[in-house]
Amino acid sequence: MIKLKYFMFLLLLTLKPTFANADYLNNDELDLWAKNQGYTGYTGKHIVNMIYHTQREGGLEQYVGQILGCNSSDKKICGHWYPMVKINQVLNDALMYEFSEYVNDNDYFEFHILTNKEPGAIYQENQSLSKKFYVFKGMVSFETNMGTIKTIPYFEVLNPQPSIQ
Numbered sequence: 001m002i003k004l005k006y007f008m009f010l011l012l013l014t015l016k017p018t019f020a021n022a023d024y025l026n027n028d029e030l031d032l033w034a035k036n037q038g039y040t041g042y043t044g045k046h047i048v049n050m051i052y053h054t055q056r057e058g059g060l061e062q063y064v065g066q067i068l069g070c071n072s073s074d075k076k077i078c079g080h081w082y083p084m085v086k087i088n089q090v091l092n093d094a095l096m097y098e099f100s101e102y103v104n105d106n107d108y109f110e111f112h113i114l115t116n117k118e119p120g121a122i123y124q125e126n127q128s129l130s131k132k133f134y135v136f137k138g139m140v141s142f143e144t145n146m147g148t149i150k151t152i153p154y155f156e157v158l159n160p161q162p163s164i165q
Helices: 001-016 027-036 047-057 073-085
Strands: 064-067 087-092 093-103 106-115 134-143 149-157
Touching: 027 064, 047 073, 047 093, 047 106
Parallel strands: 106 149
Antiparallel strands: 064 134, 087 093, 093 106, 134 149
16 A cells, blocks of 8 residues: 555656646645646645735745645635635736725725736636636735835736646
């Protein structure tokens, strides 16, 4: 049995990523996949969860280079939160999303994020955040029409999406 597990582990290390079955990867497999692709790992969190906790506790810097997303164990949770993260502005080469919601009785939670556009995709305002995997790249700053500087988290859509075959 140990030899079989070791063989499966070695097989996982050698497999090429495809678009097929990220739903079947657990957090450890996603973390291993992420590290094999040159990222710092898989957080085990999705974007809304990570932003919520870092707004309250700090520690945003620990997520730079980490993959975030909805694996099979939290698709239902992402199915609840991601539709509420809406495109606020469609820019030339990026998308600005916003989220604004009471998450508990007295806990108002709001954020903006920026993501890259996927080649060939067409976007519209109020479109929901896709339930894909993303890499947190850090913070980006820009000047608003009012002349103030705003700094928000930037995520890139992971391409290819993690999976094994």
